Structure formats: C-alpha cells, structure tokens
Amino acid sequence: MDLLENIKESIIGMDREKVVELTRKALDEGIKPEKLLYEALTPGMDIVGEQYEKNIKFIPEMLMSAEALRDAMELLGPILTKSELSKTGKVIMGTVEGDIHDIGQQIVSMMLEGAGFEVYNLGVDVPTDKFVEKAKQEKADIVGMSAFLSTTGLRFPDVIQSLQEAGIREQVKVMIGGAAASGKYAETIGADGYGSNASAAVRLAKSFMSKQ
C-alpha cells in the first residue's frame, strides 16, 4: 500500500499513533502538506463520515478518527500557509448562547479544517453579538451555529437578525446544525442551510463557496 493510502486507512482505522507517524514520514519524504490533506487525510475522514451516516460507525469511533485527523493537522498546520487555507473559505463556528453541547460542532470544525477551511471556533454558550462581531472582524464567508436544546434553537434567528442589523447578512452564508436544528427550521428562519452531520456540513460549506 502506498503511503497516502496507508494514512487514509489509518484515519479510517482510528489509529492516532500511526497517522502521526506516517504523516511525519510523508513530510520527511517531501510530500506536500496539501497533497496529504486532500489525498489522504480528508478522503479518510470523508469515508468515516459516510460510514457514520450508514450506521457502520458510531460517535466514539468518529471522534477517534477526528482526533487522529486533528493530530495530523497539528503537524501540517504550521507548514500550510494561511493563504493556502483561506482559499477554501472562512467559517465562524460556535454553539449558541445557553447551550454547552459541543461534541458535534467540534467534529464539524475539524472536518471543515480538514477540507481546507479556516475555522474560528468560538466554543460554547456564544452570545449572539459575538458571532456577528467575529464574522465582521474576520470578513467570514460562513457562520455555522450549533444548538441541541429546544430553547437554545431559538437563538439561531436572533443571530441571523443581528447579522442583518450589522449590514453583513448578504456577505455571509448561515448554516445550522445540532439536535435543535432541521432543514425545515433552517428554511423557516431564513438560514442558508442545515447539516445533519459533519459530512453534510462540509458539503454544504463547499457548495456555498462554489456559488460565490
């Protein structure tokens, strides 16, 4: 098996040590970080995402693969220049105010990073204004929000309204996710899309960028 294929399989196999060891080896051999990202790491994580969608893999396994990807990204991060990363797009991500569920949005953030997006993760319990302020500051392309409680799902439209009031709604796409979100709800509140899982989130984010 060639090195790139081996790395991809190690992501799928949730083998953090092997992913790090092989990524290091590949870099030592002069393989370009972008090649590693787009031909080994991301395709591996895409497959994990697909396996999760088909109930072949479950959350703990997906998290282990995501951690392995994160470890590899730590090696690649300093080498990949900012401009290379920002080619795909800038995303502001966070869990809305009053909500501390973050496992889902962490996976989404990692997958987006793996797909080449520059992600600013604001964490959990993020006040409405903070999303808007950061989107403005970073000239973001996408604002991604996560909510898991029926009560906190009501924060999504607040953020959309604040983006409107700040005059930047036309410049950013808004995507929502988490147990409090749905495609229908996204439509109702005027969000640009909903992702039921991390693979769907990456597809959505990529589709936003290709329409620009």
Ligand code: B12
């Ligand atoms: C783990 C968990 C917790 C953990 C959270 C730990 C953490 N660090 O995140 C803890 C124990 C802290 C917790 C606390 C609470 N929880 Co809780 N929790 C869950 C549970 C079991 C799993 C959620 C989870 O992380 N799943 C793992 C992720 C990976 O799965 P996922 O959702 O499929 O993630 C994908 C998508 O959502 C999507 N996605 C996620 N974010 C985004 C963002 C974008 C932009 C996009 C496009 C996609 C996207 O991609 C993800 C990756 O594939 C759910 C049950 C459930 N079915 O959701 C209840 C659940 C959400 N919790 C619930 C409740 C009630 C609470 C508490 C109020 C309990 C209490 N009485 O204290 C508190 C609330 C605290 C707060 N203020 O937020 C309820 C909510 C009910 C409701 N309708 O409001 C649920 C539904 C359980 C239930 N059936 O009652 N919880």
